[in-house]
Amino acid sequence: MIGLEGPSTVICSRAGCDADAAWALHWRNPKIHPRERVKTWLACDEHRGFLSDYLDAREFPLVVTPVSESVEFVPDRSDAGTAPSALPGARA
């Protein structure tokens, strides 16, 4: 979504945590969500790892950004996996 600025409350999505969120975890379940579908969880510094581990364990594609940012889509994990070896300027 575009235009989410403003004093909206951003609280960590972890159950039982009411800390201010610093991170946004954008993810989807590739089995049920089209590529353009983006689910977003918010996380404080403490729970960013917990929530990303949770999604990692399920092999869901995930993009983590600062909480104020959004993404248009979440790339497939296979796409992301090819990125490190395809850096601009890196020649085989």
Ligand SMILES: [Zn+2]
């Ligand atoms: Zn938290």
